Amino acid sequence: MTGPLVVLVGPPGAGKTTVGKLLADRLGTTYRDTDADVARTAGKSIPEIFINDGEDHFRQLELAAVTDALAEHTGVLALGGGAILSPVARSLLRGRPVVFLDVGVNDAVKRVGLDAPRPLLAVAPRQQWRELMEKRRPLYTEVARAVVPTDDRTPEAAAEAVLDALELKDA
């Protein structure tokens, strides 16, 4: 099956974007992010899509972006945190080199607090993050070939662990 060399999944704050870019550099390949694809297609930011058009519309755009990226991209691909909610997306991920970047609530909330606004964590980040993970952990685990914990790990160390897990060290 052709397609991405690495697909990263995981909740907001897991470091998919940060680690994905490091991995692409390490592998001498390109990085693609379905969140960026969706924002480009819609011509607005993700928070704006959530506010103006609603989450359901965002999820439709996201599934189209995931489908296209899996068909076209051969480098490192980071999926939006909620992309795995779609059963269609999960079935498209079968047999792919998917890594679940895991993170606990403490590190995740610390990290997302430093970064761009996440619409799903805007009100009560800790509680919303926990609820989201309760529902999603089984889905991230289901699609993943490997799980890489990122708590107390730098993005560089997490990228190394992904290469080890997928046996891409000599790639």
Ligand SMILES: Nc1ncnc2c1ncn2[C@@H]1O[C@H](COP(=O)(O)OP(=O)(O)OP(=O)(O)O)[C@@H](O)[C@H]1O
């Ligand atoms: N292992 C890490 N240790 C410390 N900080 C990190 C780590 N990974 C990412 N970060 C920081 O956490 C923030 C969120 O990271 P990033 O945007 O890569 O997460 P994401 O998984 O792509 O989130 P989203 O699902 O919202 O796209 C950034 O400020 C980033 O610099």
Ligand SMILES: O=C(O)C1=C[C@@H](O)[C@@H](O)[C@H](O)C1
């Ligand atoms: O976890 C989620 O549902 C999301 C994560 C981000 O990557 C974006 O796709 C958006 O903010 C929704």
Ligand SMILES: [Mg+2]
């Ligand atoms: Mg990201």
